[in-house]
Amino acid sequence: MKLIDELQAEHAEIEQVAGAFLTYVAAPARARSIEDGAAFLQFFRSYANHFHHAREEETLFVALRDRAGLPADRGPIATMAADHERMAGLLAGLAAGLEGGADTEAPFRESAAAYVHALWHHIDAENSVLFPECEPRLRRNGVTELPSRPMTPEECRALAAGRVLVARYPPPPDPGEMRGEGCIMCPAFGVTCRGLELEWWNEWEWDEFEDRMNGG
Numbered sequence: 001m002k003l004i005d006e007l008q009a010e011h012a013e014i015e016q017v018a019g020a021f022l023t024y025v026a027a028p029a030r031a032r033s034i035e036d037g038a039a040f041l042q043f044f045r046s047y048a049n050h051f052h053h054a055r056e057e058e059t060l061f062v063a064l065r066d067r068a069g070l071p072a073d074r075g076p077i078a079t080m081a082a083d084h085e086r087m088a089g090l091l092a093g094l095a096a097g098l099e100g101g102a103d104t105e106a107p108f109r110e111s112a113a114a115y116v117h118a119l120w121h122h123i124d125a126e127n128s129v130l131f132p133e134c135e136p137r138l139r140r141n142g143v144t145e146l147p148s149r150p151m152t153p154e155e156c157r158a159l160a161a162g163r164v165l166v167a168r169y170p171p172p173p174d175p176g177e178m179r180g181e182g183c184i185m186c187p188a189f190g191v192t193c194r195g196l197e198l199e200w201w202n203e204w205e206w207d208e209f210e211d212r213m214n215g216g
């Protein structure tokens, strides 16, 4: 499905720029370029939020709810949407530090790391659980394609600037952050989401699972 392929390719761009952002904030405050800080902010606002997260929420999540009959008020969809909101809040909190107004360095670096890690965990959850589950569930309900849209000129500029930032601030080779696949790695697992099986499986998926377990 083209939209899902696009979203997945966008994840690769976003996670690279997030890594570059860690490299950028690791430099002493006086050595950091304010223009580059603004370019990071612009990338996350315009490309990650306005382009990427918005298409997930407005197209993909809506189709999962309305056409595949999946709950949007709990489980993976609610968790992913809540992540988007929480990350937008974290980013808003970073703006002052990026615009050169942060007077305390340690909290700024901590919130920058919290934002990057939240983004990475979110991307892992979508890549390993949400996206692979979307296609078969939509297809079973007769949905084989979903609409997408081209980038606006501003989103295009944000992406181009993001790629420049990745070249200028190479992401750390070992970011020291545990990442991984599946529900078990998702911070929301057992907190706001009981995991894919309990949230999304229907009766016949459970029957099939039990048959397999019983060797049938």
Ligand SMILES: [Fe+2]
Binding pocket: 053, 056, 080, 084, 122, 126
């Ligand atoms: Fe997302």
Ligand SMILES: [Fe+2]
Binding pocket: 007, 011, 052, 053, 056, 123, 126
């Ligand atoms: Fe995403």
